[in-house]
Amino acid sequence: MHQIVAKRELAPAITRFEVEAPRIARKWQAGQFVILRLSEGGERIPLTIADVDRERGLITLIVQRVGKTTTDLSNLEVGAAIRDLTGPLGTPTHIENFGTVGAIAGGVGTAVVYPIARALKEAGNRVWTILGARSRELVILAEELQVVSDELAITTEDGSLGYRGLVTDLLREWLEQGRPLDHVFAAGPVPMMQAVVEVMRPYHIPTTVSLNPIMVDGTGMCGCCRVSIHGQTKYTCVEGPEFDGFAVNFEELMARLRMYRPQERLALERCQAGKGGGRSRLK
Ligand SMILES: Cc1cc2nc3c(=O)[nH]c(=O)nc-3n(C[C@H](O)[C@H](O)[C@H](O)COP(=O)(O)OP(=O)(O)OC[C@H]3O[C@@H](n4cnc5c(N)ncnc54)[C@H](O)[C@@H]3O)c2cc1C
Ligand code: FES
Incomplete structure (x- = not known):
């Protein structure tokens, strides 16, 4: 306990x-x-x-x-x-002094990016952070990220705080301005990580993403968290959660995340109705 x-x-x-x-x-x-x-x-x-x-x-x-x-x-x-x-x-983040790194956080993915950004800063990197949320009240850990970032930019989709738009809109602007980035780390909703990868792809700047498939045992035994990296099966719980973003099959990951939607919805409805509902994916 x-x-x-x-x-x-x-x-x-x-x-x-x-x-x-x-x-x-x-x-x-x-x-x-x-x-x-x-x-x-x-x-x-x-x-x-x-x-x-x-x-x-x-x-x-x-x-x-x-x-x-x-x-x-x-x-x-x-x-x-x-x-x-x-x-x-999981495998800890590979931390080294890359030079200048972009730390791109979306929504609750900010909880993933914060300790990584801090470790990168401690290793001597210049850390440029973009923290994105739908609106001002959903921005989290801004003060903490400010402390560990050389520059922190906040983006909101409705423009209620900081830059109006998506994290990828600002990232694209930074790249077009010729900002030198040596490595990018991104965590957030899967479509956001996929969009970051597509922005980075033409620049050939290494881009690491932190994947969030459904997991059960966390030991590489059940196969629930499998993802395709360069067409090969990897178990996110032991070989991840971080992978080379350019190698991830995001469509497959999204399809696997949708697999149990009806059961998940039922479990939540039963929970809200006070009927328990135990193992939402394992019934
Ligand atoms: C390595 C890793 C780290 C994570 N860290 C965090 C974290 O720090 N904070 C946090 O809030 N969440 C985190 N998640 C996601 C979290 O595990 C899921 O939100 C949770 O399992 C949902 O359980 P549930 O029973 O509440 O909802 P469910 O009934 O299982 O699902 C409800 C909805 O959430 C979606 N969902 C389910 N699982 C995931 C998932 N893994 N990722 C994204 N959406 C999902 C479903 O598609 C469905 O629409 C992480 C996931 C992984 C794999
Ligand atoms: S969660 Fe079971 S193999 Fe990764």
Whole structure:
């Protein structure tokens, strides 16, 4: 059992938790995640470790309510406990001094980009960050990213804060202005990561994306998280979650993410109606 020691609403439907997990906090490196289960027989879901406090043995999780399990988690209060937390999982981000890096964050993907941007800054990189959201109230971690970025630009689709448009609109402008980028890291919704890759492709600047397929065991056994990279099957939970963006089959990833929509919708409806609804994808 892992007790929740702090909880804060960062934005509508986005909640930040600090959770007791001393062993995971000790071992964590940027880019890694946990798989959690709220109850016996409950669904297992992956969440990025957005930060750790090694002295206090805490990990930070930032969760967006999208379905049953993320709703149940978001409803937990300080003092409640998460039944199982497995991690840290996944291959840590490859960090080196690339020179100038672009850190491109979309929506709750900002929770993934923040620790990576910080590690890149600590390794001596110049970090230019673009943080995108649909509107002002959905922008998260702006203060934290400001501290670790040489430049932070915020984009909102409705223009309520910063640059009006998509992260890719500003990224394209930067490239057309001739800004020198040596590497780009992107995390966010799959269509956004695919769009970043298409903007970067003509420039041949290495572009790493953090993929978010459905996961179950997190150990490379079940095959649920498989993605195609250069036409070869890879297991995101052990060989990822980060891959060369130019090599990812995004259409296949999106199709696999849509596979359980009817079951996910039913599980959420049952949850909202107070009927439980256990394992949304595994019934
Ligand atoms: C390595 C990794 C790290 C992640 N880190 C975070 C994080 O830090 N914060 C966070 O809020 N979410 C994160 N996710 C996504 C999170 O795991 C899903 O949102 C969650 O599993 C949904 O569970 P649910 O039962 O609430 O919703 P479900 O009922 O399972 O799904 C509801 C809706 O969300 C969509 N969905 C389901 N799974 C995913 C997914 N993996 N990615 C995108 N959309 C999905 C479904 O298509 C459906 O429309 C991460 C995913 C991966 C693989
Ligand atoms: S989640 Fe089962 S193989 Fe990756």
